[in-house]
Amino acid sequence: MLVRTPVARTSAALAATALTALLLAGCGQDDDPSVATPSTTPTSAAPTSAAATTPAATPTGTPSAAASTPAVDQQITVTIAKRRVDPPTGRVTVSKGELVRITVTSDVADELHVHGYDLGARLPAGTPGSVEFRADKTGLFEVETHDSGLVLFQLVVR
Structure with missing residues (x-):
């Protein structure tokens, strides 16, 4: 890839460094997460070829799912306080x-x-972190935190 501007070179170098650190750190699983920089507005953390998953209506007690913008089919919002997940851990179903x-x-x-x-996304204390993707793989996928080891919910893609 040809990078011509100093800003683009710096961004590319930072992205490569972050990816290398994640690959070395691992999570005890066979997959390696991409890390997105947290922001108040969600940022894309998936390559353009990755698919996103969208939650369907779920029963009370599972992560909330609501469309937030026309561009996003499903918005899932979770809050963690004192090791408690809100809404409580459950399953969220989305369509492929x-x-x-x-x-x-x-x-x-x-x-x-x-x-x-x-x-993946970094979660600084008190600051929202987001991932956005297209749900292109069917199955059951855990969504968790690494350091605290909390399962936030299970994502079902059908």
Whole structure:
């Protein structure tokens, strides 16, 4: 890839460094997450070829799912406080091909990880971190935090 501007070279170098650190750190699983920089507005953490998952209506007690913008089919928002997941851990079902955004706010610094899609985001304490992707793989995928080891929910893509 040809990078011509100093800003683009710096961004490429930072992305490569972050990816290398993640690959070396691992999560105890066979998949390696991509890390997105947290922001108040969700950022894409998946390569353009990755698919997103979108949650369908779920029963009470599972992560909330609501469309937030026309571009995103499903928005899943989770809050972690004192090691408690809100809404409580459950399953979120989405249809294959939907664009999904997962936003997590934790009271302690951590890392969000979507298994099977190899996606992740840093979670600075009190600051939302997001991943956005197209659900192109069917199956059951855990969404967890790495440092605290909390399962946030299980994503079902049909």
